[in-house]
Amino acid sequence: TPGFLMLSRYEKSALFFYNENDGQLGILSLVASDPDLQAQVVAAQGDFGFRLFSELLGEETGNVALSPFGLFLPLAVTCAGACGETQKSMALALGLGGLGLREVQEGHAALLRNLHEEDPGVLLHRACALWVRQGLPVREEFLSESRKGYGAEVRVLDINHPGALEVVNGWVREHTKGAIEQILERIDPETLVIVTSAVFFQGTWTVAFDREKTRPGPFFLPGGGTKTCPFMTRSGVYRYLKGEDFQAVAIPYGREERFSMYLFLPDPDVDLEDFIRSLSWERWEAWMQRFREREGTVSLPRFRLAYGAKELRDVLKRLGMGPALTPGANFCNLLEGEAYISSVVHRAFVEVREEGTEAAAASAVVVSRGMGETFTMVVNRPFFFAIRDDRTGALLFLGGVFDPEDVI
Structure with missing residues (x-):
């Protein structure tokens, strides 16, 4: 007998069958919500x-x-x-x-x-x-x-x-x-x-960087040279992660802090290309669970990237x-x-x-x-960034900055 049955304890929609002869109820399929x-x-x-x-x-x-x-x-x-x-x-x-x-x-x-x-x-x-x-x-x-x-x-x-x-x-x-x-x-x-x-x-950042605190500083290029860039600096409480060979910080946008820019700075002896090639969705999601609030200081070059x-x-x-x-x-x-x-x-x-x-x-x-000890993160060498919707996890933008080519 065809019919429709809703069970409140099921977390997914399901298609059931019922046998009138023996009174047995079975599941034909589960449909993802x-x-x-x-x-x-x-x-x-x-x-x-x-x-x-x-x-x-x-x-x-x-x-x-x-x-x-x-x-x-x-x-x-x-x-x-x-x-x-x-x-x-x-x-x-x-x-x-x-x-x-x-x-x-x-x-x-x-x-x-x-x-x-x-x-x-x-x-x-x-x-x-x-x-x-x-x-x-x-x-x-x-x-x-x-x-x-x-x-x-x-x-x-x-x-x-x-x-x-x-x-x-x-x-x-x-x-x-x-x-x-x-x-x-x-x-x-x-x-x-x-x-x-x-x-x-x-x-707009949830808490903006103070333009009066922006200072020139060296950015260390992959080939060994340096470039002078304007560095924005702000101290506060951030979601922060110290990994085995990198440090990362999430800087939120807006009043609701729903969106964030994630900055990943590999250690000085780690090549950015190697770091990026090691990324996978599983690894990324595991990292997202490990970010914790900590007090610290972030210095980030002002930059424009066109690709x-x-x-x-x-x-x-x-x-x-x-x-x-x-x-x-x-x-x-x-x-x-x-x-x-x-x-x-x-x-x-x-x-x-x-x-x-x-x-x-x-x-x-x-x-x-046909939130422990304070941290300092100076992003003065090649880095990786992502703009993420923290509610859905959607990655809106990814970027690898080897050289802040367009200093603004």
Whole structure:
């Protein structure tokens, strides 16, 4: 007999069956609740971000920055349009594991609802858009799920119009408050669909650094040289962690202290690249549980970091996404006919001052045819940082600063 049963002691939704002959009650399946799915999506984003960041270090000689949250979004949308081995390779590369696409969409929708809650002193804006080639028959179910699960707006684009490129770049400019001028340099005539995402974060420190206390000081570069930078200094109570080969501090934003910048300073004999390559989501989460309030002093260089636009196809291939990035890919849930991902571009910007932080990121996926003792933490050598939503655990931005190139 079909029916529905709710048991208050179960922490997850469940589907039951009842046998009228013997009165036996059984469980057919357990369905993860929104908080469970949200946590799994956040973990996938973080895991993907750390793996991608490590790969980018091998290609760069300077500063690196990316938004795991911002880049994961358009790739997850595109993954929902894939089929077969193409979809499997994308899901594995994104760290989705055994999650089904519907579960990913529900988990991401729950995360977006959570992030929408306001925190005085913090502005977090995100946007996603699907640019569909004019006249292209895209499957309506794909468009509907993209709107529902990822908050994507669907726009028809005349690819061949001279102003098409400016329309897409103008959208990016608008949703990053001008921090990122453009994401694409050109639009190929064979382009079928473009998925763009934008993230803009503006947060004032819960307790600002006193500009009167900012002083010039040496920053020790990886090659052995030094650079004079303006160092902001503040004493107070922070969440702090002393690891085996690093020290770390969390500096909160806003009145609610929901968002924080995490600064990781490896010991002088530890290479920043080696430290970053050792990061994993499991290790990160374990560290988050070990932060404790302590009184101390933090000195941090004022800096601006601009990264990109970076073509990520080769890096994503190394992460296992190759089948989606080559002709012959299968995107049958998106449209009929041949299509593959011809370009994945990411750009990020982070600026840190006495008053707070401004950060922005934009991504485009193009689918084409075919409290103990006090501490002192002087961040005067290469360091790693992350901007994190402490309520959901979502990693909004990651960065590695080897040289504060743009002193402000």
